Amino acid sequence: MANRFKNCLLIDDNYIDNFVTRKILEASNFADNITVVRSAQEAISALSNGTIKPDVIFLDVRMPGMGGFEFLEDYDKIDIDKSGIKIFMLSSSLDPLDMRKSTDNKYITQFIHKPLTQKALEELSQ
Template identity: 75%
Template sequence: MTVPYKTCLLIDDNYIDNFVTRRILEASHFAEQIIVRQSPAEAINSLRDGVIKPDVIFLDIRMPMMSGFEFLQEYDQLGISKSDIKIFMLSSSLDPVDMRQSESNKYITQFIHKPLTIKALEELSA
Protein backbone atom coordinates (compact mmCIF):
# COMPACT_ATOMS: atom_id res chain seq x y z
CA MET A 1 0.00 0.00 0.00
CA THR A 2 1.35 3.40 -0.98
CA VAL A 3 1.27 6.03 1.76
CA PRO A 4 0.45 9.47 0.27
CA TYR A 5 2.49 11.50 2.75
CA LYS A 6 5.62 11.03 4.83
CA THR A 7 4.83 13.34 7.75
CA CYS A 8 1.48 14.75 8.82
CA LEU A 9 1.22 17.47 11.48
CA LEU A 10 -2.10 17.75 13.31
CA ILE A 11 -2.62 21.05 15.18
CA ASP A 12 -5.68 21.11 17.42
CA ASP A 13 -6.14 22.01 21.09
CA ASN A 14 -8.87 19.39 21.65
CA TYR A 15 -7.53 16.06 22.94
CA ILE A 16 -10.59 14.05 21.84
CA ASP A 17 -10.57 15.56 18.32
CA ASN A 18 -6.85 14.77 18.06
CA PHE A 19 -7.44 11.19 19.21
CA VAL A 20 -10.23 10.61 16.68
CA THR A 21 -8.45 12.37 13.80
CA ARG A 22 -5.20 10.51 14.48
CA ARG A 23 -7.02 7.15 14.45
CA ILE A 24 -8.67 7.98 11.13
CA LEU A 25 -5.33 9.07 9.65
CA GLU A 26 -3.70 5.85 10.88
CA ALA A 27 -6.54 3.62 9.66
CA SER A 28 -6.37 5.14 6.19
CA HIS A 29 -2.56 4.94 6.01
CA PHE A 30 -2.51 8.64 5.14
CA ALA A 31 1.04 9.29 6.36
CA GLU A 32 4.05 7.34 7.58
CA GLN A 33 4.31 9.58 10.65
CA ILE A 34 1.58 11.54 12.42
CA ILE A 35 2.68 14.26 14.83
CA VAL A 36 0.19 16.02 17.09
CA ARG A 37 0.64 19.46 18.63
CA GLN A 38 -2.10 20.81 20.91
CA SER A 39 -0.60 24.29 20.82
CA PRO A 40 -0.17 26.30 17.60
CA ALA A 41 2.75 28.15 19.22
CA GLU A 42 4.47 24.83 19.94
CA ALA A 43 3.88 23.79 16.33
CA ILE A 44 5.42 27.06 15.06
CA ASN A 45 8.48 26.49 17.27
CA SER A 46 8.84 22.90 16.03
CA LEU A 47 8.62 24.06 12.42
CA ARG A 48 11.04 26.96 12.98
CA ASP A 49 13.57 24.69 14.70
CA GLY A 50 13.29 22.03 11.99
CA VAL A 51 12.07 19.43 14.49
CA ILE A 52 9.08 18.75 12.24
CA LYS A 53 9.16 18.81 8.44
CA PRO A 54 5.61 17.97 7.41
CA ASP A 55 4.23 17.28 3.96
CA VAL A 56 0.73 18.03 5.18
CA ILE A 57 -0.81 19.95 8.08
CA PHE A 58 -4.34 19.67 9.47
CA LEU A 59 -5.09 22.92 11.31
CA ASP A 60 -8.00 23.81 13.57
CA ILE A 61 -9.33 27.39 13.60
CA ARG A 62 -10.67 28.00 17.09
CA MET A 63 -7.93 27.48 19.66
CA PRO A 64 -7.04 29.44 22.80
CA MET A 65 -3.97 31.69 22.80
CA MET A 66 -3.51 31.44 19.00
CA SER A 67 -6.15 30.72 16.37
CA GLY A 68 -5.52 28.81 13.17
CA PHE A 69 -5.44 32.10 11.27
CA GLU A 70 -2.94 33.58 13.72
CA PHE A 71 -0.86 30.42 13.24
CA LEU A 72 -0.89 31.09 9.49
CA GLN A 73 0.39 34.64 10.06
CA GLU A 74 3.29 33.25 12.11
CA TYR A 75 3.80 30.47 9.56
CA ASP A 76 4.11 33.07 6.81
CA GLN A 77 7.07 34.59 8.65
CA LEU A 78 8.96 31.30 9.01
CA GLY A 79 12.12 30.99 6.97
CA ILE A 80 11.27 27.49 5.76
CA SER A 81 10.29 26.13 2.37
CA LYS A 82 6.51 26.03 2.20
CA SER A 83 6.02 25.02 -1.42
CA ASP A 84 5.72 21.30 -0.68
CA ILE A 85 3.47 21.61 2.40
CA LYS A 86 -0.29 21.26 2.03
CA ILE A 87 -2.42 22.79 4.77
CA PHE A 88 -5.99 21.64 5.32
CA MET A 89 -8.14 23.74 7.65
CA LEU A 90 -9.97 21.14 9.75
CA SER A 91 -12.71 22.80 11.76
CA SER A 92 -16.21 22.45 13.12
CA SER A 93 -16.82 26.13 12.37
CA LEU A 94 -19.85 26.93 10.24
CA ASP A 95 -19.01 30.63 10.19
CA PRO A 96 -19.02 31.86 6.57
CA VAL A 97 -16.27 34.36 7.47
CA ASP A 98 -14.00 31.46 8.51
CA MET A 99 -14.70 29.67 5.25
CA ARG A 100 -14.04 32.77 3.13
CA GLN A 101 -10.86 33.51 5.06
CA SER A 102 -9.71 29.92 4.50
CA GLU A 103 -10.48 30.11 0.79
CA SER A 104 -8.55 33.35 0.39
CA ASN A 105 -5.46 32.23 2.34
CA LYS A 106 -2.60 31.31 0.03
CA TYR A 107 -1.49 28.44 2.28
CA ILE A 108 -4.83 26.70 2.73
CA THR A 109 -5.39 23.90 0.24
CA GLN A 110 -8.91 23.10 1.39
CA PHE A 111 -11.40 23.64 4.24
CA ILE A 112 -12.66 20.37 5.74
CA HIS A 113 -15.47 20.10 8.28
CA LYS A 114 -14.91 18.02 11.40
CA PRO A 115 -15.00 15.21 11.99
CA LEU A 116 -12.47 14.03 9.46
CA THR A 117 -13.64 10.92 7.62
CA ILE A 118 -11.89 8.23 5.64
CA LYS A 119 -13.99 9.27 2.62
CA ALA A 120 -12.69 12.86 2.91
CA LEU A 121 -9.11 11.54 3.10
CA GLU A 122 -9.63 9.36 0.05
CA GLU A 123 -10.80 12.44 -1.87
CA LEU A 124 -7.68 14.34 -0.74
CA SER A 125 -5.39 11.53 -1.86
CA ALA A 126 -7.06 11.08 -5.24
Protein backbone atom coordinates in the same frame (compact mmCIF):
# COMPACT_ATOMS: atom_id res chain seq x y z
CA MET B 1 -1.67 0.78 -0.13
CA ALA B 2 1.32 3.11 0.15
CA ASN B 3 1.19 6.13 2.40
CA ARG B 4 0.45 9.35 0.53
CA PHE B 5 2.61 11.55 2.73
CA LYS B 6 5.77 11.10 4.77
CA ASN B 7 5.12 13.49 7.67
CA CYS B 8 1.74 14.74 8.83
CA LEU B 9 1.32 17.44 11.48
CA LEU B 10 -1.99 17.72 13.31
CA ILE B 11 -2.50 21.03 15.17
CA ASP B 12 -5.56 20.98 17.42
CA ASP B 13 -6.11 21.76 21.10
CA ASN B 14 -8.92 19.19 21.53
CA TYR B 15 -7.73 15.80 22.80
CA ILE B 16 -10.80 13.88 21.56
CA ASP B 17 -10.61 15.43 18.08
CA ASN B 18 -6.90 14.59 17.92
CA PHE B 19 -7.58 11.00 18.95
CA VAL B 20 -10.30 10.52 16.32
CA THR B 21 -8.38 12.28 13.54
CA ARG B 22 -5.19 10.34 14.28
CA LYS B 23 -7.06 7.00 14.20
CA ILE B 24 -8.61 7.84 10.83
CA LEU B 25 -5.25 8.94 9.41
CA GLU B 26 -3.57 5.77 10.69
CA ALA B 27 -6.33 3.47 9.42
CA SER B 28 -6.07 4.97 5.94
CA ASN B 29 -2.25 4.81 5.83
CA PHE B 30 -2.30 8.53 5.12
CA ALA B 31 1.26 9.25 6.32
CA ASP B 32 4.36 7.44 7.55
CA ASN B 33 4.58 9.68 10.62
CA ILE B 34 1.82 11.60 12.39
CA THR B 35 2.81 14.27 14.90
CA VAL B 36 0.15 15.85 17.11
CA VAL B 37 0.62 19.21 18.82
CA ARG B 38 -2.01 20.87 20.95
CA SER B 39 -1.08 24.50 20.35
CA ALA B 40 -0.28 26.62 17.35
CA GLN B 41 2.61 28.22 19.23
CA GLU B 42 4.21 24.81 19.76
CA ALA B 43 3.78 24.04 16.05
CA ILE B 44 5.40 27.35 14.98
CA SER B 45 8.32 26.69 17.31
CA ALA B 46 8.82 23.12 16.03
CA LEU B 47 8.57 24.24 12.40
CA SER B 48 10.98 27.14 12.99
CA ASN B 49 13.68 25.04 14.60
CA GLY B 50 13.27 22.13 12.17
CA THR B 51 12.04 19.62 14.77
CA ILE B 52 9.02 18.92 12.55
CA LYS B 53 9.21 18.87 8.75
CA PRO B 54 5.71 18.03 7.54
CA ASP B 55 4.49 17.70 4.00
CA VAL B 56 0.88 17.97 5.18
CA ILE B 57 -0.71 19.88 8.07
CA PHE B 58 -4.23 19.63 9.50
CA LEU B 59 -4.95 22.90 11.28
CA ASP B 60 -7.83 23.75 13.62
CA VAL B 61 -9.37 27.23 13.37
CA ARG B 62 -10.32 27.90 16.99
CA MET B 63 -7.65 27.31 19.63
CA PRO B 64 -6.78 29.20 22.82
CA GLY B 65 -3.90 31.64 22.59
CA MET B 66 -3.16 31.40 18.89
CA GLY B 67 -5.88 30.24 16.52
CA GLY B 68 -5.48 28.80 13.05
CA PHE B 69 -5.47 32.10 11.21
CA GLU B 70 -2.94 33.60 13.64
CA PHE B 71 -0.83 30.47 13.08
CA LEU B 72 -0.92 31.19 9.33
CA GLU B 73 0.29 34.76 9.92
CA ASP B 74 3.30 33.48 11.89
CA TYR B 75 3.80 30.60 9.45
CA ASP B 76 4.14 33.14 6.65
CA LYS B 77 7.02 34.81 8.55
CA ILE B 78 9.12 31.73 9.37
CA ASP B 79 12.00 30.89 7.09
CA ILE B 80 11.34 27.33 5.93
CA ASP B 81 10.67 25.77 2.55
CA LYS B 82 6.88 25.81 2.31
CA SER B 83 6.64 24.72 -1.33
CA GLY B 84 5.80 21.07 -0.65
CA ILE B 85 3.52 21.58 2.36
CA LYS B 86 -0.25 21.18 2.01
CA ILE B 87 -2.36 22.71 4.78
CA PHE B 88 -5.91 21.57 5.37
CA MET B 89 -8.04 23.70 7.67
CA LEU B 90 -9.91 21.17 9.83
CA SER B 91 -12.67 22.77 11.86
CA SER B 92 -16.14 22.43 13.31
CA SER B 93 -16.71 26.13 12.54
CA LEU B 94 -19.76 26.87 10.42
CA ASP B 95 -18.87 30.55 10.19
CA PRO B 96 -18.91 31.57 6.49
CA LEU B 97 -16.17 34.10 7.28
CA ASP B 98 -13.83 31.28 8.41
CA MET B 99 -14.48 29.38 5.20
CA ARG B 100 -13.93 32.49 3.08
CA LYS B 101 -10.73 33.39 4.95
CA SER B 102 -9.40 29.87 4.43
CA THR B 103 -10.28 29.97 0.72
CA ASP B 104 -8.50 33.32 0.38
CA ASN B 105 -5.37 32.18 2.21
CA LYS B 106 -2.52 31.17 -0.10
CA TYR B 107 -1.39 28.37 2.21
CA ILE B 108 -4.73 26.60 2.70
CA THR B 109 -5.35 23.76 0.27
CA GLN B 110 -8.86 22.99 1.47
CA PHE B 111 -11.33 23.60 4.32
CA ILE B 112 -12.62 20.36 5.87
CA HIS B 113 -15.42 20.12 8.42
CA LYS B 114 -14.83 18.07 11.57
CA PRO B 115 -14.91 15.27 12.20
CA LEU B 116 -12.47 14.04 9.59
CA THR B 117 -13.86 10.99 7.81
CA GLN B 118 -12.43 8.35 5.53
CA LYS B 119 -14.57 9.75 2.72
CA ALA B 120 -13.20 13.28 3.27
CA LEU B 121 -9.65 11.93 3.14
CA GLU B 122 -10.35 10.20 -0.15
CA GLU B 123 -11.77 13.43 -1.60
CA LEU B 124 -8.82 15.65 -0.64
CA SER B 125 -7.37 17.74 -3.41
CA GLN B 126 -4.42 16.03 -4.99
